[in-house]
Amino acid sequence: EIVLTQSPGTLSLSPGERATLSCRASQSISTSYLAWYQQKRGQAPRLLIHGASTRATGIPDRFSGSGSGTDFTLTISRLEPEDFAVYYCQQYHYSPPTFGPGTKVDIK
Amino acid sequence: EVQLVESGGGLVQPGGSLRLSCAASGFTFSSYWMSWVRQSPGKGLEWVANIKSDGSEEQYVDSVKGRFTISRDNAKNSLFVQMNSLRAEDTAVYYCARIPIPSGSGHFDNWGQGTLVTVSS
Numbered sequence: 001e002i003v004l005t006q007s008p009g010t011l012s013l014s015p016g017e018r019a020t021l022s023c024r025a026s027q028s029i030s031t032s033y034l035a036w037y038q039q040k041r042g043q044a045p046r047l048l049i050h051g052a053s054t055r056a057t058g059i060p061d062r063f064s065g066s067g068s069g070t071d072f073t074l075t076i077s078r079l080e081p082e083d084f085a086v087y088y089c090q091q092y093h094y095s096p097p098t099f100g101p102g103t104k105v106d107i108k
Numbered sequence: 109e110v111q112l113v114e115s116g117g118g119l120v121q122p123g124g125s126l127r128l129s130c131a132a133s134g135f136t137f138s139s140y141w142m143s144w145v146r147q148s149p150g151k152g153l154e155w156v157a158n159i160k161s162d163g164s165e166e167q168y169v170d171s172v173k174g175r176f177t178i179s180r181d182n183a184k185n186s187l188f189v190q191m192n193s194l195r196a197e198d199t200a201v202y203y204c205a206r207i208p209i210p211s212g213s214g215h216f217d218n219w220g221q222g223t224l225v226t227v228s229s
Contacts, residue, residue: 050217
């Protein structure tokens, strides 16, 4: 089973700042098979990015994904108030599909 | 608009059974693989099971094999999971989710709001 590690666990930033979230896989995965989700309190996860860098429908362009092999990054260029949430990465290259433990982005 | 609405959660004793349902609308249900994903405070998000668009193939995480059965009724646009021999560690919010990839190996592009299952005596 592929283990995903996310860092940092919590990121404290102010609106307007740039957020950089990391996801590391226990072995190399294809860039086609890495996704990012946003989850707000009491809500279901929402797909942000798939294929490591392709934004899902309706996702603002301040969200971008990059990376390859074992290291992937989600960047939020300028944080809006609605972006403070928990973010998860997920791999689907190997079965079973697995998720990282999440990075919480909270207001500084 | 894609909608997925789960139901059937509740409190059940260890060793008991529960059947969750997911009503789908807004898309051609019979064309998509579907999944159950759960979330508990101790283990985060965990994929539970997949079922092929025509119901001919099922996949499970090891921890539920032999206890859970995923199924679907394409005529009624509905997804199910029968959960038997429930354990405390099955306590979680269970989400129904759609896989947009024809092979079934994919991300989850739409999620329901979830239904809470609590296994406790």
